[in-house]
Amino acid sequence: MSEGRIIACECGANVRLPKDSANRAFRCPVCKTALALTVDAKVLSARQLQPGDTGATCPICQTAIATEEFLVTCPKCDQVHHRECWSEIGGCGTYGCEQAPAIDKSAATATAPLTAWGDTKKCPMCGETIKSIALRCRYCGTDFDTADPLSLKDLHRQSERDKSLKSLQQSTVTIFVVSILGCVAPIIGLIGLAYFVPKREQLARCGPLYQVMAVASLILSGIYTVLMMIFAVLESAS
Numbered sequence: 001m002s003e004g005r006i007i008a009c010e011c012g013a014n015v016r017l018p019k020d021s022a023n024r025a026f027r028c029p030v031c032k033t034a035l036a037l038t039v040d041a042k043v044l045s046a047r048q049l050q051p052g053d054t055g056a057t058c059p060i061c062q063t064a065i066a067t068e069e070f071l072v073t074c075p076k077c078d079q080v081h082h083r084e085c086w087s088e089i090g091g092c093g094t095y096g097c098e099q100a101p102a103i104d105k106s107a108a109t110a111t112a113p114l115t116a117w118g119d120t121k122k123c124p125m126c127g128e129t130i131k132s133i134a135l136r137c138r139y140c141g142t143d144f145d146t147a148d149p150l151s152l153k154d155l156h157r158q159s160e161r162d163k164s165l166k167s168l169q170q171s172t173v174t175i176f177v178v179s180i181l182g183c184v185a186p187i188i189g190l191i192g193l194a195y196f197v198p199k200r201e202q203l204a205r206c207g208p209l210y211q212v213m214a215v216a217s218l219i220l221s222g223i224y225t226v227l228m229m230i231f232a233v234l235e236s237a238s
Contacts, residue, residue: 005017005041007035007041007043008043009028009030009031009033009035009043010028010031010033010046011028011030011031011033013028013029013030013031015028015029015030015035017037017041027087027135027136029207032136032143034083034084034086034087034088034136035087036072036081036083036086036087037087037090038075038099039091039098039099044072044073044075044083044086045072046070046071046072046083047070047071048067048068048069048070048071049065049066049067049069049071056071056080058071058080058081058082058085058093059079059081059093059094060081060082060085060086060088060089060093060131061082061085061131061138065080065082069082069083069084069138070082070083070084071083072086074092074094074097074099075099076092076097076098076099077092077094077097077099079092079093079094079097081093082138084134084136084138085131085138088131088133088134088135089101089131089133120132121134121149122149123137123139123140123142124142124149124150124151124152124154124155125137125140125142125152125155126139126140126142128140132149142155144158145158145161164202165202165205165206168199168202168203168206168210169206169210171195172196172203172206172210172213172214172217173210173213175188175191175192175195175214175217176213176214176216176217178217179192179216179217179218179220179221179224180220182224182227182228185220185221185222185223185224185225185228186221186225186228188217188221189218189221189222189225192214192217192218192221193218196214196218
């Protein structure tokens, strides 16, 4: 996997791949869709079972692939997998396949509690059993910030954080749009400073787009304010 390579997600977003060439367990940061990546950093096309297709079993989770679930086919061994499962372990579930994830035999990973095959955990939302490294429940669609097992209380805290970030994103867009109106520049400039400065860390988690919008709104407000002051001075002088 090339460092910094950019691929296109199905949602239309351009996604930069992680720098770690061994990390193929990856999701689109925009739509949270699992991306099934090959060893040469190609995104496998996903499809759903058609009415005439024969049933298939995912070799990773050992469960039948339902018609509403997305599947991918290994380009080397032609084995079909759940797209979520392929993304969770970072490759093919067939042992010895060229597309299977590399096994790290270092001392650090020898004691790690999570492995690619075998370990499971309970989804705190629906109670179904899922892979221990899953970042999304394949039954109820709940997303997790971490692969560590979460309680329902942890999930609620995560939900509150997500709501807070969503609110910050909406407020950033609103302030940016209003900042384009020069007549309210001084007010928006003060509001922007008071709102964005204490939320710098949260704003960084929203992504570069919202950071740019926040900075742009402050710059626009500052420019408009200076122009208004110059205009007022010229008017008073005349």
